[in-house]
Amino acid sequence: xxxxxxxxxxxxxxxxxxxxxxxxxxxxxxxxxxxxxxxxxxxxxxxxxxxxxxxxxxxxxxxxxxxxxxxxxxxxxxxxxxxxxxxxxxxxxxxxxxxxxxxxxxxxxxxxxxxxxxxxxxxxxxxxxxxxxxxxxxxxxxxxxxxxxxxxxxxxxxxxxxxxxxxxxxxxxxxxxxxxxxxxxxxxxxxxxxxxxxxxxxxxxxxxxxxxxxxxxxxxxxxxxxxxxxxxxxxxxxxxxxxxxxxxxxxxxxxxxxxxxxxxxxxxxxxxxxxxxxxxxxxxxxxxxxxxxxxxxxxxxxxxxxxxxxxxxxxxxxxxxxxxxxxxxxxxxxxxxxxxxxxxxxxxxxxxxxxxxxxxxxxxxxxxxxxxxxxxxxxxxxxxxx
Amino acid sequence: xxxxxxxxxxxxxxxxxxxxxxxxxxxxxxxxxxxxxxxxxxxxxxxxxxxxxxxxxxxxxxxxxxxxxxxxxxxxxxxxxxxxxxxxxxxxxxxxxxxxxxxxxxxxxxxxxxxxxxxxxxxxxxxxxxxxxxxxxxxxxxxxxxxxxxxxxxxxxxxxxxxxxxxxxxxxxxxxxxxxxxxxxxxxxxxxxxxxxxxxxxxxxxxxxxxxxxxxxxxxxxxxxxxxxxxxxxxxxxxxxxxxxxxxxxxxxxxxxxxxxxxxxx
Numbered sequence: 083x084x085x086x087x088x089x090x091x092x093x094x095x096x097x098x099x100x101x102x103x104x105x106x107x108x109x110x111x112x113x114x115x116x117x118x119x120x121x122x123x124x125x126x127x128x129x130x131x132x133x134x135x136x137x138x139x140x141x142x143x144x145x146x147x148x149x150x151x152x153x154x155x156x157x158x159x160x161x162x163x164x165x166x167x168x169x170x171x172x173x174x175x176x177x178x179x180x181x182x183x184x185x186x187x188x189x190x191x192x193x194x195x196x197x198x199x200x201x202x203x204x205x206x207x208x209x210x211x212x213x214x215x216x217x218x219x220x221x222x223x224x225x226x227x228x229x230x231x232x233x234x235x236x237x238x239x240x241x242x243x244x245x246x247x248x249x250x251x252x253x254x255x256x257x258x259x260x261x262x263x264x265x266x267x268x269x270x271x272x273x274x275x276x277x278x279x280x281x282x283x284x285x286x287x288x289x290x291x292x293x294x295x296x297x298x299x300x301x302x303x304x305x306x307x308x309x310x311x312x313x314x315x316x317x318x319x320x321x322x323x324x325x326x327x328x329x330x331x332x333x334x335x336x337x338x339x340x341x342x343x344x345x346x347x348x349x350x351x352x353x354x355x356x357x358x359x360x361x362x363x364x365x366x367x368x369x370x371x372x373x374x375x376x377x378x379x380x381x382x383x384x385x386x387x388x389x390x391x392x393x394x395x396x397x398x399x400x401x402x403x404x405x406x407x408x409x410x411x412x413x414x415x416x417x418x419x420x421x422x423x424x425x426x427x428x429x430x431x432x433x434x435x436x437x438x439x440x441x442x443x444x445x446x447x448x449x450x451x452x453x454x455x456x457x458x459x460x461x462x463x464x465x466x467x468x
Numbered sequence: 469x470x471x472x473x474x475x476x477x478x479x480x481x482x483x484x485x486x487x488x489x490x491x492x493x494x495x496x497x498x499x500x501x502x503x504x505x506x507x508x509x510x511x512x513x514x515x516x517x518x519x520x521x522x523x524x525x526x527x528x529x530x531x532x533x534x535x536x537x538x539x540x541x542x543x544x545x546x547x548x549x550x551x552x553x554x555x556x557x558x559x560x561x562x563x564x565x566x567x568x569x570x571x572x573x574x575x576x577x578x579x580x581x582x583x584x585x586x587x588x589x590x591x592x593x594x595x596x597x598x599x600x601x602x603x604x605x606x607x608x609x610x611x612x613x614x615x616x617x618x619x620x621x622x623x624x625x626x627x628x629x630x631x632x633x634x635x636x637x638x639x640x641x642x643x644x645x646x647x648x649x650x651x652x653x654x655x656x657x658x659x660x661x662x663x664x665x666x667x668x669x670x671x672x673x674x675x676x677x678x679x680x681x682x683x684x685x686x687x688x689x690x691x692x693x694x695x696x697x698x699x700x701x702x703x704x705x706x707x708x709x710x711x712x713x714x715x716x717x718x719x720x721x722x723x724x725x726x727x728x729x730x731x732x733x734x
Contacts (some may be wrong), residue, residue: 098663201483245523250497
């Protein structure tokens with residue numbers, strides 16, 4: 083069956099929500115950034131964007147560049163409520179809705195309700211009309227046969243507009259577009275494509291798999307499929323995947339191994355305590371490194387069985403970290419994420435495992451101390467720099 | 469007389485339900501529909517341009533799929549008719565730019581300026597419409613009013629002066645709707661839209677009900693007897709579009725209309 087995916091995207095989501103909440107901010111350059119030393123821009127309004135402000139830019143540089151900008155601190159609770167309100171507007175059209183990135187992106191699969199609702203552009207337009215009328219937000223909408231193409235179409239018309247790509251038109255639509263617009267390509271892959279003088283998606287799509295394999299190895303088929311607009315990923319309906327996340331901003335940019343390791347361990351300590359308090363386990367650790375030049379690198383490590391022991395979590399986090407720290411450039415911040423969470427249901431083993439029981443008892447004791455005396459009440463030695 | 473100047477088609481051609489109805493073969497992808505449609509009809513009204521601002525690359529992709537003598541009528545985008553954005557003048561410039569491949573290829577028969585049902589003849593709306601038509605001057609324009617207040621000689625005279633086509637509609641006989649008239653304001657082009665006569669579904673807000681109608685041969689013959697001479701025979705070019713798209717009734721009725729017309733020709 084032909085798939086019909088609507089992408090609803092509110093550009094500069096946090097800034098747009100703030101401008102709805104406080105109408106005096108409309109039409110003015112707005113920068114959203116945390117109030118911490120050496121903060122970076124979290125989001126900005128289109129007016130600030132047009133003055134050269136970008137996400138991830140050091141706040142002091144952004145303020146110098148856009149002196150008349152209003153500054154606000156991010157309000158994650160407000161943005162989460164806005165996301166929930168947006169999803170509510172879309173529910174009458176389809177139950178299959180995915181909050182793609184939690185920042186104003188939604189995929190709505192209406193493949194099953196076309197007959198009932200009529201033309202897909204009409205459905206997308208009605209959603210936009212409702213969102214604008216009820217919430218005051220002005221989303222981009224696109225209609226395409228898959229998520230990949232719908233997302234690219236949104237990027238083409240950003241910050242405002244709409245685009246319809248017919249089923250069967252995916253490759254023709256992408257053909258003249260720059261490869262840099264394609265989602266899912268790694269920065270080094272984009273760099274390689276540039277070096278090979280492959281600037282357009284159509285040029286990549288025209289290459290054979292064997293040709294692409296020579297340069298990109300096991301990633302070749304994914305790169306080729308992306309350039310041709312092929313994407314079978316379903317719209318993952320339901321709640322946003324729960325996750326635990328914690329970040330540390332270095333006092334000064336650093337590539338000192340001991341200092342970075344200490345930050346990583348302290349993050350694992352903090353998140354693993356939270357995980358156990360929630361009686362949950364995780365199967366995946368993600369690390370996001372932000373380098374001093376603003377570039378970011380995101381890597382993950384997964385294990386087969388869910389874990390909650392601090393030692394196991396540290397092994398998992400270190401694996402993701404090793405995969406992410408691939409440049410010599412100094413680090414500005416480090417973020418650790420645990421997702422793929424499950425409930426920690428314990429079963430007594432038929433065979434006695436004294437080592438495991440001992441570790442569990444130790445872990446419980448550590449948690450108790452931290453609960454009574456705070457996170458610094460007891461630390462791993464490796465969490466202490468120097 | 470010959471009917472070569474009369475172009476018959478449907479409002480939109482990309483409907484997946486037309487596969488189920490048997491108009492397109494099973495497994496037809498949306499991108500393949502125009503090519504198949506163009507093997508049966510010589511003209512199409514582009515509905516999607518009401519939803520999406522026209523873009524040159526999309527127009528070029530469409531042009532590659534139709535034969536040389538195929539003609540398009542394109543709806544004006546909603547941001548200039550139903551929503552009237554504050555920057556509507558910029559929108560007209562974007563539209564002019566996006567539609568260029570059809571203009572340059574000699575394939576643009578008309579730009580359909582469809583006005584919303586609540587767009588009545590107030591001083592403000594008159595001024596806006598005048599300014600909008602000025603911005604679009606040079607394009608082959610056809611205006612579809614949907615509020616009865618515009619059905620006056622002074623309006624027709626103004627359209628005539630500008631050589632802009634007044635669209636003739638066939639729709640249910642309900643109060644407040646713009647009447648079906650045999651008024652020709654532009655001898656170069658007449659434009660007829662047959663929406664179906666589904667009285668019960670017309671004001672439901674559901675397009676699947678509104679445009680669910682099957683014209684009988686008798687109804688089409690009666691329409692031809694009443695309007696044919698004025699609207700189809702005298703003008704240089706005529707466009708006839710069936711908008712009753714539900715369950716592929718539009719292409720079936722368009723084919724039937726063409727057959728009746730051919731029968732009259734003999």
